[in-house]
Amino acid sequence: MTLILTRSDIAALLADVREDVEKAVESCHLDLALGRAVLPPPPAMPLPGSDGTFLAMAAASAPAGLATVKLLADLPANRGRDLPVQRSAVLAVSADTGACEALLDGAEVTRARTAAATAVATRALAREDARVLGLVGTGPLARAHARALLPGRRYERIVLWGRDAGRSEDLARWIGTELGVEADVLSGPREVTEASDVLCTLTPSREPVVLGAWMRPGQHINAVGAPPRPDHREIDTEGVLRCRIVVDAWTTARAKSGEVLIPLAEGRLGEDDFRCELGDVLAGTRPGRTSDTDLTLFNSVGVGLQDLATARLLIDAAHARGAGTRIELSG
CATH class of the missing domain: 3.30.1780.10 (ornithine cyclodeaminase, domain 1)
Structure with a gap:
């Protein structure tokens, strides 16, 4: 049957x-x-x-x-x-x-496994003293990520931003009521990025919504929302260049991730810069975070x-x- x-x-x-x-x-x-x-x-x-x-x-x-x-x-x-x-x-x-x-x-x-993969990567790559979680994007994927990332972490505050102000306020209220964590709506993605210890980008953006110039040492970033198209990305090339990069699966990222393909096409990075997979970090065969000042990036394209x-x-x-x-x- x-x-x-x-x-x-x-x-x-x-x-x-x-x-x-x-x-x-x-x-x-x-x-x-x-x-x-x-x-x-x-x-x-x-x-x-x-x-x-x-x-x-x-x-x-x-x-x-x-x-x-x-x-x-x-x-x-x-x-x-x-x-x-x-x-x-x-x-x-x-x-x-x-x-x-x-x-x-x-x-x-898809929603559950995507948020779960982000939680696994964050546990493996973020600093233990991370206390502020940032969400850029306020759709159902943002709710799934807030629910998945909070257990087992000592977040004291969530900061968020979305293009729709009403949805942003709704999400902040839901986080406070359902998850019991203070959530604040900030004025833009820059403000969220600068305030966050762990940042999740959860938008279907074609153009970058987060710039490398806004990032600071020690942060962990999960780039999650861009659709599986080589010309879509949420993090600009400068941001990718500043980070230690971990992908969910190299061959999949090489086929459909704008965060990977655009820096490659620009000649700013080589293929070896993207070959570290999440499983390699979990198995201990490749390093993830090596110091408190590392900027780490989990490039989540989603895999079968x-x-x-x-x-x-x-x-x-x-x-x-x-x-x-x-x-x-x-x-």
Whole structure:
């Protein structure tokens, strides 16, 4: 039988297993570093006559016993239709038998695993005495990041900014009420950057929203929000140059990250400057932060192996709770 998990199914399951997503994502990056998982670069398929792009984000994991593919549709024209710009679905098959184990809506999976990867990277790269968390961007991804990053860290304050003042105030109130941490809306991305010990950029920006000139030694930055397009980025070249760079997966970043591809095209950095992966840092085979004055950057483009790890967790939770819908797909 094939398990179908809708967006509402997944949201309900995540309420019970959200903290486990971080552990699952951490394990999958270690598996990649240690050769127990496979993660090819995703092919980008621009649709002729459209600004839409489709990506097939595949992965396979021996420890998880799964192979998955998430088909991601990135459709900027959806803004004019009042529809999500990005939509996706995850297909999971047994690595042992090839049977289709599950089909999952991708929205909540993507949001949860993205925030979990940021939490893993922040734990590995940020200074222990980081006390101010900054959020540039105020959409659902910002809420997911605030929820994922606060546990286990001694943040005393969150500072944030978004283009929509009303949404910024709503987010600040939600953080204070739901998460119990003081949150302040500042006047712009520069002010947030300068005030933050840990900074997360969470915007679908094409042009940089954070400049290297605003950064200070010792900060940790998570560049998360830019869509998987080589001409989109949130951090300018000067900012990337100032940082020790860690990527989630080199081949994926090389294929679709503007933070990587633009400095490479400008000749400001070489490929070796981007080859340190999060799994390498977790496994201890490459250094992350080496001193309190390092500026560290986690360039998060999002990878199919994170989707796989989260899907495995959700499939197991659904079976344990009797959640979701089951169909005979091959009948």
